[in-house]
Amino acid sequence: MSDFLIDEELLAAIDMGSNSFHLAIARVDHGEVKKVASMSEKVQLAAGLDENKNLTEAAQQRGLACLARFVGRLGSVQPNRLRIVATNALRQAKNGHEFIQKAAEILPKPIEIIAGREEARLIYLGVSHTLANSGRRLVIDIGGGSTELIIGEEFEPIHTESLQMGCVAYSKAFFPNGEISQKDFDKAVVAARKELSGIANTYREAGWDTVVGSSGTIKACRQMTINMGWSDDKENLTREGLDKLKEKLLKFKHVSEVDFDGLKDDRRWVLPAGLAILYAIFEVFEIDKLVYSDGALREGVMYDLLGRFQHEDVRDRSVQALMGRYGADLKQARRVDDVAQQLFSNVAEQFNFNTEDSDLLRRAAYLHEIGLAISHGGYHRHGAYLLQHSDIPGFSQIDQIHLSHLVGHHRRKLRTDDKVDVIRAGSRKLMNLCLILRLAICLNHSRSDAMLPAIELNALDAQQWQLSVSGDAKQWPLLVADLHDEQIQFKHWDIDLNIQSEQFIS
Template sequence: MQPDVHAAAESIRSDQQDIYAVIDLGSNSFHMLMVKVVGGSVQVIGRVKRKVRLAAGLNDNLVLSRRAMKRGWECLALFAERLQDIPPQNVRIVGTATLRLARNVKTFLHDAEHILGHPIRVISGDEEARIIYQGVAHTSSCEQNRLVIDIGGASTEIIVGQGVQPLKLSSLHMGCVTFLDAYFADAQLSEENFAAAIAAAEQVLAPVADEFNALGWQVAVGASGTVQAMQEILIAQGMDETITLPRLEGIMQQAVICGRQDQLSIIGLAQERKQVFPSGLAVLIALFRSLHIKGMTLSGGALREGVLYSMLPQLQGTDVRQHTINSLMVRYHIDQQHASRVSDMALSLANQVASRWMLTGFDGLSLLHGAALLHELGLLIEYKNHHHHGGYIISHSDLPGFTRAQQQLLMALVHNHRADINRELIAKQTMTSVLLTVRLTRILRLAVVLSMRRRHEALPNVSVSGKGEQLILQLPAGWLDQHPLMRAELEQEVQYQQAAGWELELR
């Protein structure tokens, strides 16, 4: 007797109700993201990316070539296998700029939907921009107005928003694939080709630039492979992760020196990114010039994450970063009451020196709060090196709400919250200055020691002051004499900080 294949498939799907998949049919690459919702947070369980360069098959009459379609169908056949066990209601597939433009899009969609077994929704440019912003908002916490840039294969989306709400958005007809074919078709990486591509991008930006500049955004983030490639180059060449116009122009000069596309060799540039790198760089330079961007970092998500969170109403309108922290605290059985006690002490100390030490930049206080809540993350493994275990867990986990650089800073704080201080780990930070990392580390360490009795009523009434990098910890009169163990621990902490070159005084 033949088994009921349909019933078996339904049984498998019923066990996968908390698994979701999003497919993004982009103009340069097709992406598939798969996640599992665990403890109120999103856990990535799979990512698949294939370069399809769909936009390269679009001719002047906006007809998509059969060859480009075939590349797309072959990629989707790979994706289809992974979708078989996921409930249909947990799958979303969207198409972007090239599929918006192609006059014969129905031909592509007919076979694509047959291959996938799911409908494909081709979204408008404005809707794409809105979803991109939601993806950024749900994966990278920020309280300030921010400018979001996403350079795709055939379109570039620009959005200004605050919190989870976009204030202004625009989708422009320029991308790394279309500009590659238009301005670097001869494969020459000449100053003339770059200048022509940048000028063309600035012309596309001209009608909207003033409106975006007038909104007064404070933070700029990029959500595309182009921005990621630039950041990887900067870090590989010994700089921090902040992208600036002078740095982009320096990278352009490195490309010009290479001379030709097939000879392109820049430290930190991945092989898979080389093909559309020059055109993406030109568009990004134009964006920096036209929108007067001083610095840009990489976001934690974009279109795929925006589509994903639209399927997860229970996670919408919430602090994704706090959701992630709460999920880790539950998963690793952290004493939440004590974690909050340490966090309160750390923030109390930090607020006393925040203006002098400039701790509010780069989400410094928020990351100090997160590190304090997670400082005992590694206790589930063992006590002696639990700070090392905690740092390792943070470094090797997917943390929605944190950019990769924020994750590295969080890891360094947790790793260094007790015992010997790893100065090399602090020096490797790419998010911000080593000085800010040092300051946050010193405050967290003091908060941990002062909270060591794990009772609220045992916390001393302390204050911190000092000049320059000196810290003076002021305790109530006679308190140290009444608490000899705490005195010994604080004196040991003075020794740890002095060994690292940091001046700490007890009074």
């Protein structure tokens, strides 16, 4: 990845939401993301989750057809300037991997399934870049499968939450046949209030100056109140306007009858559920008015991508935070990273490595000892668990799985089954990165700044590696012993590690 993007270069983001899929294409203009094209389709992926949480074939085909249309608009966007993120529906789908494999045949980049709090962080980033007002904000985004609530100031989120309530999911749960009644609406409101109860006190204590809403449900509700003269003089969505909207909605008996000025046909089917969730939020947080923002997840994804090009990568801040939280040894991490990057550069061309692979290896080098904060015994496994299951800003689920494999296999025995798992998770590239990290750590077992022998790694072929160590190997007897052990472990993953030295040839 280049170090920066010049003005006029394009960025793009695909947001695979539970209700709608969105494509946004933008150009960089003096460090700002200016949207130049967009597409949106109601795919309703969440509606395609059956009783066993599997995506139906019909839902998958709707999603794949939409993605194929989006790809037709991406001809002028380079793949490294595109991000594709998926949210709650694919987080929930037990067979989501099947859909992702099919989509991989269409898309120029892999899909990133992002965690709920990461979705919330990106939503806040998108909203904060589209608002001029300052102060502390409560940002609300009601999606198809989840609702994100964030408190933040300027461009930094303070609290991020993703709750299991969305307009598609609640439509299936409380309005399954499209019938509308006061009783069903109240049930949906109560369910939403229960979801909100877990964060209500924390959020009220943090406080906010303004409330901001984004995405489809809030956009539709605000527009309807504007059209009917129920908004304030600045066209904000007010509590009074929301009450009137609810009263009018409950006069209809079925969603097919719902008729509001400005309401799109495809939105009426999820309006009762979306309105119930928004109504509960207004009640729980005692909101009087809400400002609407056009910024949302896809804008946040592009600003986050822009930050990566400009050396403002939130993933590196997250790595630093994890090291601080778990008391990792920074000096040792740097030693390991220096050697890992040297070995990486030796074989980068042979293994077709790229900058993203280098970044992954670097972050794993810095995080490989965080499990020591839990226990020395099996600390590599503790570190792997933390990396896979923590909410880590900036990282997708697959990013965290890759980091988890690198950290989890950096020491102790390698099993054949582990190799299969690693290749399944990230191909032979990830396997090779695991082995490079092991060598870098092995070469730094002394935890000393004393000069190491000059080393060079060469891959003779996929199964034959050669590590050249300059000088007399007898000067480093412990290193020789460690490398002998690594030869045995590499064999378990079908790699012959040959070590070349003046006194040590194997």
